C-alpha cells in the first residue's frame with residue numbers, strides 16, 4: 001500500500017536525532033564555519049560514543065546490505081527492512097542541524113560504503129570492525145584527481161603488483177575526511193587506481209589504503225565556500241605498498257574483469273540518496289527559518305489562492321516547499337527500493353539531481369526573501385546557502401546525474417551518451 | 419511505514435484503465451480534438467469499466483466499492499495519458515456522484531445516485547468556473563440567496579463540461595461569505611446553457627457557458643458540510659491527469675528522439691535533448707509523488723489542502739514545461755498536427771486555470 005508515514009520506530013529515531021541536531025549542532029554551527037580546519041573534537045567524541053557499532057549514516061557496517069534484506073523477506077519473518085529509508089531520515093535531521101558537522105562525524109563514510117558494496121565478507125570484517133570500538137575513526141574514498149573529476153574512468157593513479165603487494169602511485173584531491181582518516185585516526189582511504197591503463201574502465205580497481213601506510217601523505221586541506229568543517233584533502237601516493245588482498249573484491253577474480261569498477265560504481269546507488277538527504281536537511285533548515293520569519297512578520301501563505309491573487313512571496317514560498325518535498329519523496333523512493341533489494345540506479349540519480357538543484361535554489365531564494373537578515377553572518381541562512389551548493393557537485397554533478405537518468409530512460413550505454 | 423507500491427487491487431484497476439487508455443482512447447484522441455466529438459461507443463465502453471458506478475453503494479444501484487483518492491490518482495493518470503478531453507468526458511458524471519455521495523442528504527442520494535447506475539452512460543457535470551480573471555473558488559461571483567425554503571442561484575459560469583446534455587449539475591456559488599454547492603437538475607428554469615466554448619485545448623470535450631438566471635432550487639438541493647475535501651479531491655484528480663498528459667508527451671518525445679537523426683546521430687545522443695528528456699522524467703515523477711502524498715493524506719481523513727494545492731500548482735507548471743519540451747524535441751515536426759505533441763501542449767496549458775473540472 002502506498003504510504004507516506006514513517007514507521008513509529010523511525011519517527012522516534014527522527015525526533016531523537018532532531019534533538020541532537022538542535023541542541024548540540026546548531027549552537028556550534030557558526031563557530032566551526034568561521035574556524036575552518038579545526039575539529040569539534042568534543043562533539044565528535046560524543047557522536048562517536050552514541051553511534052559506533054550502530055553506524056546509521058553514510059554507509060556504516062550495517063548499511064545497504066541487499067542480500068540480507070532479501071533473505072529476511074524470503075524468510076517472511078521480520079518486517080521489511082527500513083535501513084536505507086532510515087539512513088535518509090537520519091541524514092536529513094543531522095544536516096538540518098549542520099551539514100559541515102554532519103560530514104565530520106567519525107564514521108565509515110564513503111570508504112565504508114565502498115567496502116560494503118564491493119568487498120568480500122572477509123574484507124568487510126577486516127576493515128569495518130574498527131568502527132565499533134576504540135577511538136573515533138574515519139574512512140574516506142579517493143577517486144578524484146587533478147586531471148579529472150566527473151570522468152571517473154580517467155583514473156591516472158596506478159597500482160602495480162609486486163609479489164604479494166600492490167604498489168600505488170598518484171595524486172588524489174578533494175577527498176572528504178581524507179585527513180581525518182589518514183592523519184587523525186586509525187582509518188583508511190579507498191583509493192581508485194588502474195592496474196592497466198589500456199584496459200580503460202576494466203582496469204580500474206578500488207584499494208584500501210591504511211592510515212599508517214608509508215608513502216601516503218596528506219599534502220593539502222582545501223579552503224572552501226561551504227561545509228567548512230568537513231576536511232577536503234589532497235593525498236599523494238608515492239610507492240605506497242599495500243597487501244594484495246586490500247583490493248576490494250577477490251584479487252584473483254578481479255584481475256581480468258570489469259567487476260571492481262562496477263562494484264565501486266554501485267556504491268553511488270546507495271550514496272546518492274544519502275547526499276540528496278543531506279541536501280534536503282539543509283533546504284528544510286532554510287524553509288523552516290523563512291516560515292518562522294514570515295509568521296513573525298504577519299505574512300500568511302494562502303495555499304488556495306489563485307495565481308492571479310498570489311503575492312510574490314506566496315508564490316516563491318510554495319515553490320520552495322513543493323520542490324523540497326518532491327526531492328524528499330524521490331529520495332525516500334530511491335532508499336525504499338534499496339531496502340526492498342530493487343535496482344535503483346535510475347531513481348538514485350533522479351533524487352540526487354532533483355535535490356541538488358532544488359536545494360541550491362531554495363537556499364538562494366531564502367537569502368533573497370529575508371534580505372539583510374538572509375545575508376547576515378549573524379544568522380545561519382547565508383551559511384546554509386553556501387553549504388547547500390556542494391550537493392549539486394559531489395557524488396556526480398547535476399549534469400552527470402542527468403546523464404545517468406538519460407541513459408536509463410533512453411536505454412543508452414556510456415559510449416552512446418557521454 | 420513508507421511504501422511506494424500500490425496494492426494489488428489498485429494495480430489491477432490501474433492496468434485495466436491503462437490498457438483501455440492505450441487501446442481505445444489514444445487512437446481516437448486526434449480525431450476527437452479535430453472534430454470536437456467523442457464517439458459514443460468509446461464513452462459507453464468507458465462507462466462499462468464501472469469507473470462511476472463502482473463507488474456508489476449497492477442500495478442506490480452501484481457496486482458498493484469505495485474508492486480511495488490514491489486509487490483515483492492512479493486512474494486519472496492513466497486516463498490522462500490516453501487523452502485529456504476523453505478522460506474528462508468519461509469522468510464527468512463523477513462531478514455529480516462524488517459530492518452527492520460525500521455530502522448529500524439521504525433523500526438527495528436516493529434521488530440522484532440511481533440515475534448514474536444504469537446500463538448506459540449518463541452525463542453529469544459541475545458549474546464551478548467563472549469567466550473572470552480573478553476566479554477564486556473561495557470568492558465566487560455567482561450567488562445563492564435563500565428565500566422561502568428555496569435558493570435562488572444567479573451568475574455566469576463557464577467551462578461546464580457536457581453542460582447541454584448533463585442530467586444534473588453541481589453548481590458552486592457564494593452564500594454569505596463562503597462557497598456552497600447545489601445539485602441542480604439541468605432542466606430547472608433559469609439554468610440556461612449558452613454556447614459551446616471555443617477554447618485552445620480540451621477541444622474534444624464539449625464545455626459550455628451557463629447562465630444562472632434566478633435559477634430556483636429547493637433547500638434540499640444544498641450539499642451540507644465542508645466542501646474542502648471535494649475541492650482537494652478535484653485538485654488531486656487534475657494533478658494526476660496532468661501527470662498522465664505529461665507522461666504521454668514525454669514518451670512520445672523520447673521515442674522520437676531515439677529515431678530522429680541529425681548530424682549523423684540520433685538527436686537523443688545530443689545532451690541538449692537527452693538532458694531535457696531526463697528533466698522531464700524527473701519532474702513527472704516528482705509531481706506524481708507529490709500528488710500521491712496529497713491523496714494519501716486525504717484518504718486518512720486529514721486536511722490535505724496544503725498538499726493538494728502544492729501538488730496541483732506544481733503539476734500545472736510541470737505539464738506545461740514537459741509538453742512544451744516535447745514539442746521542442748520534435749522541432750518543426752512538433753508544430754505540425756500530424757504529431758500529438760502540439761495537442762498535449764494546448765491541453766497542458768489549461769491546468770493552471772482549471773479548478774473543479776474533474777473528480778475521480
Ligand SMILES: Cc1cc2nc3c(=O)[nH]c(=O)nc-3n(C[C@H](O)[C@H](O)[C@H](O)COP(=O)(O)OP(=O)(O)OC[C@H]3O[C@@H](n4cnc5c(N)ncnc54)[C@H](O)[C@@H]3O)c2cc1C
Pocket residue numbers: 110140141142143144148149150151173174175176177224232390393394395396397398399400403418689
Ligand atoms: C567539498 C568536496 C568534497 C569532495 N569529496 C570527494 C571525495 O570524498 N572523494 C572523491 O573522490 N571526490 C570528492 N570530490 C570531488 C567531486 O566528486 C568532483 O568535484 C566532482 O565529481 C566534479 O569533478 P570536477 O570538480 O573535476 O569537475 P569536472 O569533471 O571538471 O566538471 C566541470 C563541469 O563540467 C561538467 N561536465 C563534466 N563532464 C560532463 C559531461 N560528460 N557532460 C556534461 N557536462 C559535463 C560538470 O558537470 C561540471 O559542471 C569532492 C569535491 C568537493 C568540492
Ligand SMILES: Cc1cc2nc3c(=O)[nH]c(=O)nc-3n(C[C@H](O)[C@H](O)[C@H](O)COP(=O)(O)OP(=O)(O)OC[C@H]3O[C@@H](n4cnc5c(N)ncnc54)[C@H](O)[C@@H]3O)c2cc1C
Pocket residue numbers: 678679680681685688689690691746747748749750751753754
Ligand atoms: C511552420 C513552419 C514553417 C517553416 N518554414 C520553412 C521554410 O519556409 N523554409 C524551410 O526551408 N524550412 C521551413 N521550416 C522548417 C524549419 O526550419 C525546421 O523545422 C527547423 O529547422 C528544425 O528542423 P527539424 O524540424 O527537422 O528538426 P530536427 O533538426 O530534427 O531537430 C529536432 C530537435 O533536435 C534538436 N537538434 C538538432 N540537432 C541538434 C544538435 N546538433 N544538437 C542539439 N540539438 C539538436 C533541435 O533543436 C530540435 O529540438 C518551417 C517549419 C515550420 C514548422
